[in-house]
Amino acid sequence: MNTRADNPGRPIAAVATLEDELRRGMYEFIRHARRPVTRDEAAAAVGISRKLAAFHLDKLVDTGLLTARFEPVGGIRKVGRTPKVYEAADVDIRINIPPRQHDLLAGILLDAVLTEGVNETARHAALRTARERGHELGAAERERIRPGKLGVERALTHAETVLAQYGFEPSRQSPGCVRLLNCPFHPLAAQSPELVCGINHAFLDGFLAGLHAPAVEATLAPRSGECCVRLHQAAQDS
Template sequence: MASDPTPPAEAANTAIDSVSVLSEDSRRRMYTFIRRARRAVTRDEAAASVGISRKLAAFHLDKLVDAGLLRARYETPGGIRKVGRRPKVYEPTDGQITVSIPDRRHELLADLLVDAVLSEGADETAAQAAMRTAEKRGRQMGEAVRDETRPGRLGPERGLTACERLLDRFGYEPVRETPTQLRLRNCPFHPMAAKAPDLVCGMNRAFLSGYLNGLEVSGVEAVLAPEPGECCVRLCPSDTERDDEMAQDH
C-alpha cells in the first residue's frame, strides 16, 4: 500500500481551510470558472468572469493558490512569445476537497473491497476475500510502521500507545479506558457498517488485527464489541494476557 503523504488529521484541517476560502462568493465563482475552463486562465479573464477589478481578482486568486486549490505560473496565452512580462495564469490543482465530521474513511473501505474482488480465489467466498484483504492491508501497514520506527518488543501498554497514532489518523477517536484497553469512539466506516455490519465490522476487525500482527504487538487483540454510535471493535487484552493477569492476582 502506498504511504499517505499527508496525515488524515492534517488533511482534514487543510480541507476545512479550503472550504473556508471558498465561502467568499466572488472567489468561489472564479474558482468554478477556472475549473470549467479546462485551460490556464489569466487574471483579466478571471476578473471579467465575476465582474470585479483585476487587482481584487489577484487578491482572491492568491488566496485560492495559498489554499492549494489553484496553482499559478507565468505563460503567454496561445503559446506565442511576446516582448515584455508574461501574464500570470491560473489552473486548478488535482486535489479534491472532502470534509467529514466525524471522520469517515470510505475510500479505504472501497479500496479494500476492490482489492478483494480482484484477488478473490476460487476456493473462497466474497466475504472471505474481503476479510483476507483487510487483514493483509492492516498487516502491511503495521510492518511498515515497525520497519520505520523500530520500536523493539511491544507489550500491551506500549503496543497500544504505538497503535493510537494510526487509530487517530484514520478517525477512530481512540480513548484509553485502561492501560491495556482502547475504546474507539468513532466508526470511520459509518454508515456502511450499519448497512452491512457482518461484512464491514468483520473487515474492520480483520484490518485492526492485521495491524497488531504487523506491528508485532503482544498481549492485545481486536475484538467485536458493538456500542451504539461507536466503532464495533475494541483493542483489549488477549486471552493469554488475561490469564496471566488472573494468575498474578492469585
C-alpha cells in the first residue's frame, strides 16, 4: 500500500484496524494460510462466532488489508450459498511522519543503473532518470486537467496538489512562490546532499516541464529542515 497514493491516510486507517486483537489475529492467520480462508476458519482461529468474525473481516477488507470474494470451498460447488472467502491483499504498508518517498528515489536509481548510456556517468544517468520521472508525473497531471495556458497561479496550484501527495508538504509563501517544507528523501539527502538534492531538483524540474508550466521554475534553495528546492515565478515572467 503506497503512502503517497490517491488516499494518503489509508495506511494509517489500516494500521489502526489492526490495533484490535481479534482482527490482528485473523489477519495473521489468513496471511499465513497462503490460500482463501472462509469465515468459519477465521472465526475458529481466534475463538469467536462466525457472525462476529464477519464483522471484523469486513473491516479488514474496507481498509484494504484483505480481499474477499465468493468461491466454492476446495473448488467444488455444493448445494447452497457459495461461501465468502478472504485472502491477504498484496499491499506494502508503511507510515512515515513526516512522509518519505524512499521507493521513488530507489526506483530512480534502479532505472538509472539499467539505462545508463555508454558515454554517461552514473550521476548523469540518475539526473536524467529523475527528470524523466518528473516529466511523466507532470504530463499525467497536464493530461488530467487539459488546461489552456498555465500562468503562475494555476501552475503553482496544480503543483501543490500533486506534490502534496508525494510528501513534499508544499506551502505557498507568496502568490509566486511555493516552499516545500518536507524532504521526501530524508535522511538520505543528509548523507549525500549533492547527489540526492540534484535528483530532487531534476525531478521537480521535469515535473514542471511535463506540466508545461514555463511561468514557474524550480531552483535549489536549501533551508534547514526543508526540501532543498523551491518553486517560483520564472525570471522572464517576473
